Amino acid sequence: MIRVQWFAALLLGVVASGFASGATAEKPALTACTLPDLDEPARCGSLEVAENPDRPEGRRISIAFAVIPATGAALPDAIVPLHGGPGENVIGEAGSIARQFAVLRETRDILLIDQRGTGRSNALKCTLLDEAAPAANLLHFVPPDAVSACAQDLGPRADLTQYTQLHFANDLEAVRKALGYAQFNLYAGSYGTRAAQVFMRAYPQSVRTVTLNGGVPLDYITPLTMAQASQAMFEATFDACAADAACAAAYPELRPEFERMLARLDAGEVRVAVPGAERAPLARGRVVEWLRARLYRPRTAAEVPSLIHRAHGGDWSPVVAGILAHARNIDREFAVGLWLTVTCSEDVAFLSEADIGPASAGTWLGEYRVRQQQEACRRWPQAKMPAGYRVPTRTAIPTMFVSGDMDAVTPLDFTANMAPGFSNRVEVVLRGRGHTEWDDCVGALHRQLVESGRVDGIEPNCPAQPRPPFAIAAPDQDPSRVSARRPDD
Numbered sequence: 001m002i003r004v005q006w007f008a009a010l011l012l013g014v015v016a017s018g019f020a021s022g023a024t025a026e027k028p029a030l031t032a033c034t035l036p037d038l039d040e041p042a043r044c045g046s047l048e049v050a051e052n053p054d055r056p057e058g059r060r061i062s063i064a065f066a067v068i069p070a071t072g073a074a075l076p077d078a079i080v081p082l083h084g085g086p087g088e089n090v091i092g093e094a095g096s097i098a099r100q101f102a103v104l105r106e107t108r109d110i111l112l113i114d115q116r117g118t119g120r121s122n123a124l125k126c127t128l129l130d131e132a133a134p135a136a137n138l139l140h141f142v143p144p145d146a147v148s149a150c151a152q153d154l155g156p157r158a159d160l161t162q163y164t165q166l167h168f169a170n171d172l173e174a175v176r177k178a179l180g181y182a183q184f185n186l187y188a189g190s191y192g193t194r195a196a197q198v199f200m201r202a203y204p205q206s207v208r209t210v211t212l213n214g215g216v217p218l219d220y221i222t223p224l225t226m227a228q229a230s231q232a233m234f235e236a237t238f239d240a241c242a243a244d245a246a247c248a249a250a251y252p253e254l255r256p257e258f259e260r261m262l263a264r265l266d267a268g269e270v271r272v273a274v275p276g277a278e279r280a281p282l283a284r285g286r287v288v289e290w291l292r293a294r295l296y297r298p299r300t301a302a303e304v305p306s307l308i309h310r311a312h313g314g315d316w317s318p319v320v321a322g323i324l325a326h327a328r329n330i331d332r333e334f335a336v337g338l339w340l341t342v343t344c345s346e347d348v349a350f351l352s353e354a355d356i357g358p359a360s361a362g363t364w365l366g367e368y369r370v371r372q373q374q375e376a377c378r379r380w381p382q383a384k385m386p387a388g389y390r391v392p393t394r395t396a397i398p399t400m401f402v403s404g405d406m407d408a409v410t411p412l413d414f415t416a417n418m419a420p421g422f423s424n425r426v427e428v429v430l431r432g433r434g435h436t437e438w439d440d441c442v443g444a445l446h447r448q449l450v451e452s453g454r455v456d457g458i459e460p461n462c463p464a465q466p467r468p469p470f471a472i473a474a475p476d477q478d479p480s481r482v483s484a485r486r487p488d489d
Contacts, residue, residue, distance in 0.1 A: 400425070
């Protein structure tokens with residue numbers, strides 16, 4: 001406990017000094033603005049800060065924010081959503097966020113802040129997919145040459161080592177002070193839960209409540225956890241198919257088909273036509289990685305048996321189209337440069353070679369995702385994190401954990417690891433739900449937390465959801481000719 005308190009004091013000093021030297025003291029101007037999918041005006045502004053807090057005389061960047069004002073008299077504690085990735089922008093999701101927190105808007109502003117390096121805050125965009133020659137994306141989750149090209153392209157306008165979660169914490173506090181909010185109610189999802197933890201332990205007095213949906217522990221190395229987490233959900237999906245009469249009848253040999261499919265990929269037998277290459281090789285790891293992403297939520301996991309069956313029968317078109325669509329979506333929606341800076345500096349830099357084998361053993365994904373990120377990080381500038389940065393969070397701030405028992409990326413053991421450090425907490429387990437899911441029950445519990453400022457009295461009981469029906473070809477159709485649905489990632 002003494003060591004944790006010492007680190008908290010050290011961290012507070014690091015980020016507080018960054019705020020003092022890096023942010024302008026002037027109150028930012030707010031102007032009426034139109035935001036995506038929001039049918040009412042908001043107020044937008046930006047705050048200029050030093051890109052490198054240790055060099056306030058150097059390059060400055062703008063941190064963009066937008067206020068969706070309360071519909072009634074506003075209390076001084078705003079709702080602040082923190083998105084994941086890392087690399088997702090927040091302001092671009094204004095409409096859906098406003099609907100999500102509609103009831104709470106009666107008494108509170110919603111404050112949208114694009115993390116430095118995303119959205120309107122000096123976005124670090126990369127292009128991972130070459131539409132004219134996409135063969136590299138069938139081998140690599142992160143094509144190495146594309147990473148090198150992006151680092152070279154962004155280098156003249158950004159110090160890529162200065163886009164860490166620590167500096168984002170500085171920016172959040174700077175915006176809070178500039179706009180005059182007393183405290184924040186943080187709602188964080190996926191990797192955004194890391195940003196929330198860094199902020200809440202750096203500026204605990206600035207946080208009133210926290211909701212962590214799909215929480216990521218600070219002391220876990222995320223690419224290292226992916227093989228085992230996805231393996232458990234692959235197995236659960238196969239077992240559920242075998243227990244479902246329709247799925248079992250349609251795919252009676254699902255697991256052996258999957259094993260044979262992987263053997264063909266391992267042997268280099270699978271080649272597909274894409275622009276620029278008539279017979280481009282398809283890598284086993286890339287296929288399993290894409291299927292792993294299908295397992296994040298039950299509605300997309302329901303398509304996995306059909307996709308495997310079609311690929312086993314020789315129809316790889318849904319898999320290839322899905323991989324390329326996923327890469328296209330990442331280029332369009334994410335700031336990949338921010339993702340690289342954060343994950344390379346705060347996760348991959350702490351990888352131990354001795355841990356990779358055991359963490360990957362006995363899994364279908366194997367070492368693929370870890371090795372892909374390692375190679376990308378060798379080509380990307382990295383920040384050096386302060387000693388003790390990965391110490392687990394210890395806090396008494398009222399916190400609600402939300403976890404899905406069908407989550408293939410932040411499974412229940414993530415929360416089990418994190419929760420003991422949160423002495424003032426409530427844990428909500430969503431049965432039959434996946435990664436960062438939200439429904440009326442979660443909304444009601446979140447509203448109770450924010451309105452009361454307490455976890456006492458919150459009953460974490462949400463009704464279980466049935467597993468969606470598996471995607472199955474009609475009996476009189478050739479499964480290889482049935483188009484599989486591809487929901488958004």
